[in-house]
Amino acid sequence: AQSVTQLDSQVPVFEEAPVELRCNYSSSVSVYLFWYVQYPNQGLQLLLKYLSGSTLVKGINGFEAEFNKSQTSFHLRKPSVHISDTAEYFCAVSVNAGGTSYGKLTFGQGTILTVHP
């Protein structure tokens, strides 16, 4: 079975500093990878996704992520964060396992990013 590990439960950072949120996954088959953001009292919003092709994926709000197959990682980065980036971030994988093709997302535990002025 696949699993997702977000290595940091909380990441505090100052405004305009760079940030990296780490995500590792475990799967014996090919995966599709997603990062979602959840603002307080809201649902999940897609930041970016990796399906195939270039391993560097650019998303909304200046975020990007790099797929590293050998390290089974999909870390999220932003070169300069804003106060408005304060939220919880979830890494998720979608796996074709057992012949099923439906889109079941397996999420990590989440990383709370807090941007301080």
Next chain:
Amino acid sequence: DAGVTQSPTHLIKTRGQHVTLRCSPISGHKSVSWYQQVLGQGPQFIFQYYEKEERGRGNFPDRFSARQFPNYSSELNVNALLLGDSALYLCASSSGQGTLQETQYFGPGTRLLVL
């Protein structure tokens, strides 16, 4: 265009009661999935429906059931509520058949508290 909508936004029930949560997908989306997000954890997959048929089910007891209507809206039903069912219930829709590569668009969720 309206996004995924869910009702009610908040709900308080007591143990042993039954609850029905509702979801309307984005217009034109035919696939709906349900997730449970317990406080402090990531969402966990409960069900996926496409064209009124169940395509997948997560590791949840039979107390959890769902259905999809001809207009592609969906209901999640939970019987014999337990304290541990307290969570944010998220509905997501996608534009195709709900396959692996499709983006799932999430609603704001229904927060259920079981006392």
